Amino acid sequence: MDRRPRDARLRQVGTSRAGLPLRLLSVGHGSRQVLVVAGPHANEPVGGATVLRLAERVLADPRLCDGADVTWNLLLCLDPDGSRRNEGWLSGPYTLGHHFRHFFRPGFMEQPEWLPDGAEGATLPETRTLLALQDELRPFLQCSLHGVDVGGGFVELTRDLPGLAPRLAHIATRLDIPLERGPYDTLYWPTLGPAVYRIPPPRRGDLAAAITEAAVESTWFHPHPYGTVTAVVEAPMWGVTAVQDASVPADAEETLRGVSRTLRRDTALLEELLARIRPYLGTAGDVDRLLAPVDDYVLVCPGLADSWDPDTGPGTDVDGGARPLPPLTTARLTALRISARRIALRTAGLLHQLVTASGHDPSGATADLDRLVDAWCADYHDGHGARWIPVARQAEYQARVVLAAFDLARRPDPASGRGARPLGAPPVRTEVPFE
Template identity: 30%
Template sequence: MIQEHPFPVEANDTPATQLLHDALPQRWRGLFTAPIVNRFLTSTDAEARVQAAARKAGAQIVTVGESREHRPLHLYRFGETSRRTFWYAGPHANEPVGVSTVVSLAEALAAHPQYLDTIGFDLMVCVDPDSHVANEHWFPSYAGGLRSYYENLYRPARSEFCDWDMPFELEAGDTTFRRESQLPEGDALRKALDLSRPQIVMSLHNAEVGGMYIHQIGGTKTLAGALSTLPGAFTIPAEPAPIDAPGEQPVAPGVFGLPSIADMYGPLFDLTSDHPLNILVMGESAMTWSLRYGAVSLVTEVPLWSPIDALPEPGQTLADVSTEAADRLGEIADWLTAFCEQNAAILPSSDARARSVRDSIGMLAGLSAMLTALAGSPDGPNPATEEDVRRWRLMLSLSVPLRSLGMLLGALRGNDAPDGVVGEVQGRFDAFEALLEGYHYRFHGVDVVSGIQIAAGVAAIENLEAEQ
């Protein structure tokens, strides 16, 4: 076993493994007798550890495809029962906790194979290994800081989200449009899901700054109620709504549905004469796809950091906070548009970071419009809350632009941009980063976030067995 190097955690001295044990039903606590992984893992490390665990457990290893850069994509099938759970990590490269979770789970199952008697575990270490490799150069020395994260992260453009690349058909007017998978990674994920035909799908995302929430697709309100206890069990605040959908109503506190691609884009198709497939940048989600097996899917949005002093200023309203955030997002979207046009020669489309920055401009503008609408809503005059500051100011108007600015710096440096051009972006990055760092945070640690992902999956298994 590789020695793990724990991250510092402020304001919570309880070991992550103890938090996980306390959150699990009694019969599952014996699965995790060793500490779970507490660091980000490279793709090579993670695959090697899961392969070793699979061989120890006699698991089946199935190659379901390969990435755009020809890295093999494996499905590791632990246990032989027909009742399956499916866990996949790495859908967004800047959300790497799930890779550590899969390793912890595989090694625990290899050490305690009796847990495979009644339910099987199908694991994909990383569904987008190329992007993970582009992001992992900073993992070995990472010590939990905000700045080093934003300076080094890579997050693919939305058209390269492989778990939103499932085929789907869309009816618009009298015409039916069909979109096939565009990415080999998306096609491999679909093949793995079709092979597994799972009852439970765990999509292992993590968030950045704020509180946690979980998307639940399918399943029961009983399960949602069980999931709603996890924030308290791990002492992480729960978000009252998804970060990009302030009006979404919860199934249970901190638990929300996830719209299908038709739900997301359908209203837009009614407002434009453009071909629907020209508007769509993504396919259907793996979670909605899995409804065909009768599966319940969980998407875990658990933050690495939570602010401990994100309080509104005296007299501030929701409209004040959301307008400030909307203005900041609109301004950075306009600036990025002009900057990318002026520097197109050193931001080629062949550069993945440059593609992602350009793709982010529309998202930033859309978030600005959403927050402007929120400011003008009937709730606008209400007193601002801690949750408003946490979501609209810190996460949306500071953290999300910092992703783009950090990737822009990486693209410019990788393409030998002049010092003056890099300096202009560095100044913007430093200004946003200083505002974000103006608050104090608790870094939860990779093992705590992994523990929540594991506990959510076990809650789904328990609910499945109770229903049968």
């Protein structure tokens, strides 16, 4: 920005609940807008590195901004308050145990991308800031930068971008990033190509459905009337090879029964620990912030276990209709096993922080929580082969996927005229050398 003050401008566009500034970095002077949102989930920090990498690329390549009549708008962090609570693990060591013992993600009602009461009912200042930016910019492309703690990369779209799946596969192969062929997040969503999924339009449901399926209005869909395509770009921190295995295992149903049994058992252990801990926590504001996601996780676990268990029948959709699970590939079963373990580990990590913050542990819960966290992290390592992906490679992968989505979104759409680019403009080169 200091080198190119005319082409890169930084402005404050809002303020967080704790008074931290929400800053937007705009690069270029084109009439058409791209909006990239980093840090929508507090525990997924890679987007902060990705937007800086994107700014450097855009400044270095005129075809990405002024040559395409485009301005890039990079929101540096949507939830700085929550992100600050993850600082305990951000500097390393990058071990699963260290990560989950310092993990924080706010309760569902405090996550700024969701609009459970619609845009008019949005109360979080971070949410109102993002909505105002979307209405001001009316971007043809919005990218929301997310991270997967354990698993693989994938992309969710509000509109199809034909050709994205092969580009995604090429990028992932070059950078040795596993792609999820059946992520838990998209369990019931249409597939547009390998590791690319269509986000269904929002619909009303109960809180459990909103938490587990994003079955609620969101800032992903708010700019939809402007012709915006939103791409949610997920980059993994610890990669697992089996999430891309599309083979069909012979013992799929028995494996699924085991996943459900394990989730029920782990939930019972955590509920017992919560009952032991809660009387000693007090009512300080920090306790409430840590308890909110714990209560969310405990709320959804029984329903998840029942919906996955072949012996308890198919799941139900938000309208009350029967909804069987999609075909059970190795990738999907792996994703479900990882997700069940993830919910338990996050809950255990938050309970560990609650006990630590209370300053005393008369119930002796700390040792039990340490034992559970260590055992469950070992399952990720030994049972799934989870491997750390260096931060630079996570950010490079995510930046290349954003640039691929940009190249496809700016092309002419015969049906709407959306995304037209100058006649004869060459495709954007996304395969830059990896540093």
